[in-house]
Amino acid sequence: MKEGWEAVIGLEVHAQLRTESKIFCGCSTAFGDEPNANTCPVCLGLPGALPVLNRRVVEYAAQAALALGLRINTESIFSRKNYFYPDLPKGYQISQYDRPFSEHGAVEAPTTERDEAGHPQEWRLKHFGITRAHIEEDAGKSVHDIGDPGKSYVNLNRSGTPLLEIVSEPDFRSSWEAYDYVGFLRRTLQYIGVCDGNMEEGSLRCDANVSVRRTGAEKFGTKAEIKNLNSLRFLQRAIDYEIDRQIALIEAGGEVVQETRLWNEREAKTYSMRSKEDAHDYRYFPEPDLPPLEVAAEWVETVRAGLPELPEARRRRFIGEYGLSVDDAFTLTGQRELADYYEAVVKASGNSRAAANWVLSELLRELKSGGIDITGSKVRAEHLGALIKLIEDSTISGKIAKDVFADMVATGKAPEEIVREKGLVQITDLGAIEKIVAEVIAANPKQLEAYRAGKTALLGFFVGQVMKASGGKANPQAVNEILKAHLEAEGR
Amino acid sequence: MTISLTVDEIHRLYEKGDATPSEIVRAALDRIEESQSSLNAYLTVSRESALKRAETLDSGIRDAVRVLPLAGIPVAIKDNMCTEGVRTTCGSRILGNYIPPYTATAVKQLEAAGAIIVGKTNLDEFAMGSSTENSAYGPVRNPVNTDYVPGGSSGGSAVAVAAGHVPISLGSDTGGSIRQPASYCGIVGLKPTYGRVSRYGLVAFASSLDQIGPFARNVRDAARALSAISGRDVHDSTSAPVSAPDYLAALTGDVKGLRVGVPAECFGEGLDAEVKERVEAGIARLRERGAEVVDVSLPHSRYVVSVYYIIATAEASSNLARFDGVRYGYRTQQARTLSDMYRRTRDEGFGAEVKRRIMLGTFVLSSGYYDAYYEKAQRVRAMLVRDFDSAFEKCDVIATPTAPTPAFKLGEKSDDPLAMYLNDIYTVTINLAGLPGVSVPCGETRAGLPVGLQLIGSHFDEARLLNAACALE
Numbered sequence: 001m002k003e004g005w006e007a008v009i010g011l012e013v014h015a016q017l018r019t020e021s022k023i024f025c026g027c028s029t030a031f032g033d034e035p036n037a038n039t040c041p042v043c044l045g046l047p048g049a050l051p052v053l054n055r056r057v058v059e060y061a062a063q064a065a066l067a068l069g070l071r072i073n074t075e076s077i078f079s080r081k082n083y084f085y086p087d088l089p090k091g092y093q094i095s096q097y098d099r100p101f102s103e104h105g106a107v108e109a110p111t112t113e114r115d116e117a118g119h120p121q122e123w124r125l126k127h128f129g130i131t132r133a134h135i136e137e138d139a140g141k142s143v144h145d146i147g148d149p150g151k152s153y154v155n156l157n158r159s160g161t162p163l164l165e166i167v168s169e170p171d172f173r174s175s176w177e178a179y180d181y182v183g184f185l186r187r188t189l190q191y192i193g194v195c196d197g198n199m200e201e202g203s204l205r206c207d208a209n210v211s212v213r214r215t216g217a218e219k220f221g222t223k224a225e226i227k228n229l230n231s232l233r234f235l236q237r238a239i240d241y242e243i244d245r246q247i248a249l250i251e252a253g254g255e256v257v258q259e260t261r262l263w264n265e266r267e268a269k270t271y272s273m274r275s276k277e278d279a280h281d282y283r284y285f286p287e288p289d290l291p292p293l294e295v296a297a298e299w300v301e302t303v304r305a306g307l308p309e310l311p312e313a314r315r316r317r318f319i320g321e322y323g324l325s326v327d328d329a330f331t332l333t334g335q336r337e338l339a340d341y342y343e344a345v346v347k348a349s350g351n352s353r354a355a356a357n358w359v360l361s362e363l364l365r366e367l368k369s370g371g372i373d374i375t376g377s378k379v380r381a382e383h384l385g386a387l388i389k390l391i392e393d394s395t396i397s398g399k400i401a402k403d404v405f406a407d408m409v410a411t412g413k414a415p416e417e418i419v420r421e422k423g424l425v426q427i428t429d430l431g432a433i434e435k436i437v438a439e440v441i442a443a444n445p446k447q448l449e450a451y452r453a454g455k456t457a458l459l460g461f462f463v464g465q466v467m468k469a470s471g472g473k474a475n476p477q478a479v480n481e482i483l484k485a486h487l488e489a490e491g492r
Numbered sequence: 493m494t495i496s497l498t499v500d501e502i503h504r505l506y507e508k509g510d511a512t513p514s515e516i517v518r519a520a521l522d523r524i525e526e527s528q529s530s531l532n533a534y535l536t537v538s539r540e541s542a543l544k545r546a547e548t549l550d551s552g553i554r555d556a557v558r559v560l561p562l563a564g565i566p567v568a569i570k571d572n573m574c575t576e577g578v579r580t581t582c583g584s585r586i587l588g589n590y591i592p593p594y595t596a597t598a599v600k601q602l603e604a605a606g607a608i609i610v611g612k613t614n615l616d617e618f619a620m621g622s623s624t625e626n627s628a629y630g631p632v633r634n635p636v637n638t639d640y641v642p643g644g645s646s647g648g649s650a651v652a653v654a655a656g657h658v659p660i661s662l663g664s665d666t667g668g669s670i671r672q673p674a675s676y677c678g679i680v681g682l683k684p685t686y687g688r689v690s691r692y693g694l695v696a697f698a699s700s701l702d703q704i705g706p707f708a709r710n711v712r713d714a715a716r717a718l719s720a721i722s723g724r725d726v727h728d729s730t731s732a733p734v735s736a737p738d739y740l741a742a743l744t745g746d747v748k749g750l751r752v753g754v755p756a757e758c759f760g761e762g763l764d765a766e767v768k769e770r771v772e773a774g775i776a777r778l779r780e781r782g783a784e785v786v787d788v789s790l791p792h793s794r795y796v797v798s799v800y801y802i803i804a805t806a807e808a809s810s811n812l813a814r815f816d817g818v819r820y821g822y823r824t825q826q827a828r829t830l831s832d833m834y835r836r837t838r839d840e841g842f843g844a845e846v847k848r849r850i851m852l853g854t855f856v857l858s859s860g861y862y863d864a865y866y867e868k869a870q871r872v873r874a875m876l877v878r879d880f881d882s883a884f885e886k887c888d889v890i891a892t893p894t895a896p897t898p899a900f901k902l903g904e905k906s907d908d909p910l911a912m913y914l915n916d917i918y919t920v921t922i923n924l925a926g927l928p929g930v931s932v933p934c935g936e937t938r939a940g941l942p943v944g945l946q947l948i949g950s951h952f953d954e955a956r957l958l959n960a961a962c963a964l965e
């Protein structure tokens with residue numbers, strides 16, 4: 001950011017709660033079905049139809065609110081937000097206004113600035129306040145780019161999909177903080193299983209309120225709202241663009257006007273959608289078709305008790321309990337299933353560092369190249385743990401282990417089974433190794449001579465020959481010791 | 493065959509084999525068709541489907557009357573309740589071609605009780621009015637004297653019963669739309685407690701005030717109909733989880749010891765002298781039968797019309813936003829842009845009174861005015877509820893006139909919306925408080941116009957309310 005300036009950013013995140021059915025009717029929330037297939041009188045806004053709140057929505061909202069440190073109000077009220085739009089079938093959205101579902105939350109999220117190449121600098125934890133999170137319904141979708149160019153179409157499959165709108169305090173000072181916060185929210189919501197976090201499909205959408213002020217100024221500048229940012233990258237770029245635009249505008253003697261702007265990714269610009277004068281008067285009032293939502297304190301405690309360990313807490317625990325690096329712990333806790341998998345490997349192997357190495361390098365590489373998720377891994381966590389144990393107790397060498405692992409990836413078999421079938425058990429019988437060593441030395445007199453003349457680097461050559469002769473099964477440590485003894489003893 | 497009969501009378505004919513549902517229904521349909529040119533009470537007459545359903549009941553009707561409280565009874569439904577496959581217009585041009593894909597819960601319940609729907613009745617557009625002159629399909633006339641309005645907004649349903657077409661019809665009551673036309677037409681009209689009857693499928697006017705209820709020629713039939721349509725509906729979150737008693741069984745006619753509250757506020761300025769006389773005579777009759785008459789006070793009564801027209805129009809402005817020409821109903825033919833389409837569709841589709849109320853409601857909710865109007869109105873509404881709470885500490889039911897005047901002539905108040913709104917002064921109160929109320933005939937004026945007495949009960953106390961009403965018959 002330009003010297004002498006500070007940005008102030010607030011974020012509104014709309015997270016789709018992943019219930020099977022819609023918020024006020026029994027229609028499916030499935031994405032990508034035939035247009036208007038998942039509709040009924042309620043979500044079509046037909047005359048006389050009435051909303052009935054889906055209980056599961058309240059459960060999911062409560063889990064999310066608690067995970068974000070929000071206080072759940074014992075009574076909250078649904079309100080109507082009135083505006084006309086073709087994809088808003090009732091002419092109002094059922095949302096919450098002056099008594100939202102939850103308030104007064106905060107998260108401690110890891111954040112860092114990035115260099116020009118986008119590499120993270122120094123990670124630190126920052127406190128971001130969350131003003132409120134409230135429950136509301138989604139609208140449908142207007143479609144303009146199909147069929148007759150003179151016509152627009154409306155798809156109401158999404159109408160009535162449950163959303164949690166999470167409104168932050170204006171606590172962000174850079175686009176990367178916003179990026180890291182939304183990433184954190186996304187991980188957290190995915191972690192507790194209430195939102196699939198798919199930004200492309202619109203399961204997580206973001207609006208950013210951006211203003212700038214001179215460093216040290218107390219008053220906030222006039223803000224512009226950038227709407228519908230549907231990827232983390234767009235969010236970050238749009239905010240940066242907007243900060244630069246506002247600073248340039250003010251420095252040129254202009255004034256920022258309060259308005260709603262849209263991000264155009266192709267042009268890498270924000271442009272004005274509507275000014276404050278054109279802003280809607282939403283005429284909020286309490287929704288008379290729904291009684292106040294009452295939530296018992298005991299129920300909230302039940303939900304709290306049922307929450308899984310959250311990613312941030314787990315990350316810290318992984319560092320402390322398993323001795324992992326910050327980065328490794330970050331990756332391993334990025335996805336709940338991955339963290340669960342890792343812990344299962346630790347349990348089966350008794351070696352947390354080896355488990356981290358195998359999961360992070362070998363397993364993730366294999367999964368990535370196969371284009372599959374940890375949940376689709378053929379290698380079971382107990383099997384990976386067992387493999388680590390086989391190395392530890394010298395049944396097989398680390399090198400053989402990699403081959404065994406490749407077989408596990410391909411077949412899903414247990415490592416013991418593969419080792420047995422292929423006769424890969426490590427030779428630890430010293431007599432057998434000595435026999436091979438003697439044969440190898442006898443077969444390579446020139447190298448022996450060179451070694452004895454001081455070219456001790458040839459030890460590697462001898463080790464390789466011995467391992468080869470043993471079919472890779474000889475215990476490398478034993479091979480090393482016996483070879484050295486033979487090479488040097490006979491040299492004297 | 494005349495069918496100005498009650499349910500009991502029709503059932504007796506069925507039991508004795510003196511009539512079949514087909515005959516009764518055909519007679520009803522014939523009378524309806526004869527009356528249409530003079531009364532205009534119906535927007536749709538379901539001749540074929542009604543006769544078809546009647547025929548299926550013909551052979552088993554003797555048994556059916558024993559198990560189904562409304563077996564073979566022709567009924568009429570206000571045209572703001574959805575009926576699957578049958579046009580539902582709300583008396584509006586904007587829904588002139590609208591055919592719902594589902595049926596309102598209350599209508600389904602009525603059919604489940606054995607009733608046969610013969611038609612959908614005319615109404616003030618979207619139930620907004622007190623005379624049924626605001627229908628896009630022409631005004632309804634009072635069968636007592638066709639120079640007069642039948643009251644509104646459920647004018648068509650009131651006339652269906654008053655003219656003897658059917659013993660029972662359904663109306664909806666947001667500020668008096670069942671009770672006032674009942675009073676003007678000389679029949680019984682009941683607005684149940686808010687939440688007693690499901691609103692699912694009732695096209696909303698003001699959601700926090702709307703309630704479906706029956707018209708009938710006597711209290712027994714009203715009680716029968718209420719039993720059929722009451723109860724919790726999973727499709728309506730505001731329907732109450734309070735079980736409905738057998739209202740018919742509650743009608744003993746015994747009012748000894750019943751405390752009848754009379755609020756002085758409802759007998760003062762603006763009340764027609766003849767109406768006052770008839771209503772007081774009605775209260776005296778209750779006293780003669782052993783009821784105890786006590787004075788009660790409703791100190792916030794003078795604000796009710798203002799409060800009502802703020803809350804009702806606010807909710808209406810939002811409820812009617814869905815009629816935008818996008819998905820169903822009328823759409824203008826000549827729009828070039830989206831906002832033009834909205835504007836013209838709604839301008840051409842809605843009538844003057846509906847537009848007036850949408851504008852009023854939009855205004856009271858707009859930013860900068862919300863606190864002064866809507867918010868304040870809600871506070872006064874809460875005070876009104878307390879007024880009733882304290883009144884009901886001293887009495888069991890409250891008696892008032894249903895309307896300040898008898899029926900007026902067509903066109904008499906059309907140009908004076910304020911005078912029209914003031915007609916609702918005794919009825920809107922109980923919608924605001926969510927209480928049940930019934931209008932019972934209590935004589936007529938010297939000009940032969942019916943007068944109605946309104947009895948108000950406490951929440952979910954319809955049994956006692958109907959019993960008191962029964963004692964007035």
